[in-house]
Structure formats: C-alpha cells, structure tokens
C-alpha cells in the first residue's frame with residue numbers, strides 16, 4: 296500500500312491526497328510536519344533531505360516533490376484523463392503545473408503566513424499587500440484561461456486543477472480584497488463539485 300508522510304493540512308500533501316482519491320488509490324498516511332514535527336528527524340531526512348512534506352513510498356520507491364508524485368500516480372494508475380500520455384495534450388497540463396509552482400505558489404504562501412500564521416503585531420502589511428497583488432494578477436491569468444472552457448486543459452479536470460485546488464480555495468477563503476473574476480469563481484465552483492475536493496481540500500486553513 297502507498298505510504299504518505301505529511302499532515303493533511305499541507306497544500307502539497309493535499310494535492311497527493313486528491314490525486315489518490317480521483318484514482319481510487321488506497322494509502323496509509325502518517326501525520327508529519329507542522330505541529331506534529333518529525334520532519335527534521337534523521338530517519339525522515341534520509342527519506343527526504345529537504346525535511347518537508349509530502350514524502351511518498353510505493354514499494355521500494357521513495358518520492359518527494361508533490362507535483363512529481365502526482366504525475367507518477369497518474370502515470371501508474373490509469374490516470375491518462377488526469378495526465379495525458381500524448382505529449383501535445385500533456386503539455387497543456389504540465390505548463391499549468393509548472394506555473395503553479397513558479398507564479399501563484401510564492402504569493403499564496405506569503406498570504407498564508409501573513410494572514411493565518413502570524414499575529415497582527417508581527418504582520419508585515421506592505422509585504423502582505425504586495426503578495427495580494429501578485430496573487431491577484433496570477434488568478435487573473437487563470438480567469439482568462441477558463442473563460443471559454445470548463446477546465447484549464449480542456450473539458451475535464453486534470454492535474455492542472457489538482458495542484459492548484461488548495462491555493463484557489465485559500466484565495467476565496469482569506470479575508471482579503473479580491474478583484475471580480477467571474478470565470479475564476481465558476482472554475483473554483485466546478486472543483487467544489489468533486490467529493491474529494493470537499494474531503495481533502497475544503498478543510499480548516501491552519
């Protein structure tokens with residue numbers, strides 16, 4: 296059985312849990328990281344030298360980097376609908392996966408730390424506002440991309456959505472000013488229809 300190390304509140308763990316749910320992959324999950332700790336223990340660092348979650352074990356194979364893990368799971372569990380094997384179709388999914396790490400990942404992380412994990416006294420309002428602007432401009436790109444199709448890579452959900460699910464859930468949950476992006480909202484509502492989204496993504500943000 297697949298083994299996943301990582302707390303269920305981590306956005307990067309949540310990508311893996313959602314992928315498993317969409318592909319009906321059974322797994323065992325161990326709480327590591329955040330308040331649970333354990334991710335700096337020598338035995339954990341031997342599995343994942345970054346000391347971050349998730350880490351996943353499938354047989355003898357140890358994996359880290361959440362997007363890589365999602366790609367592996369789709370490739371090994373009949374997940375062509377989530378991650379197409381055809382290179383041209385695949386590129387539409389992959390570019391959004393890379394974009395998630397490179398563009399909204401940073402500012403959305405800064406908003407999480409600034410709004411949820413710091414106190415008003417320690418909050419850097421200027422940095423927070425800069426992150427909000429950067430995130431808004433990233434989500435404007437998605438809003439435009441989904442104005443004439445239901446999902447980023449076409450007519451159905453793919454890993455492009457799965458790796459962005461937690462970030463978009465947080466974007467609409469944070470108590471911040473947001474530009475009016477109606478296509479983005481509809482896209483988010485489509486994701487919310489998935490039972491796995493309710494189970495693994497729409498949980499309290501900590």
Ligand SMILES: N[C@@H](CCC(=O)N[C@@H](CS)C(=O)NCC(=O)O)C(=O)O
Pocket residue numbers: 305306307308327328329334346347348349359360361362
């Ligand atoms: N690029 C890595 C990033 C992993 C990462 O930053 N994980 C965070 C949680 S989202 C973490 O382990 N933080 C330390 C902790 O939870 O204690 C991935 O995608 O897997």
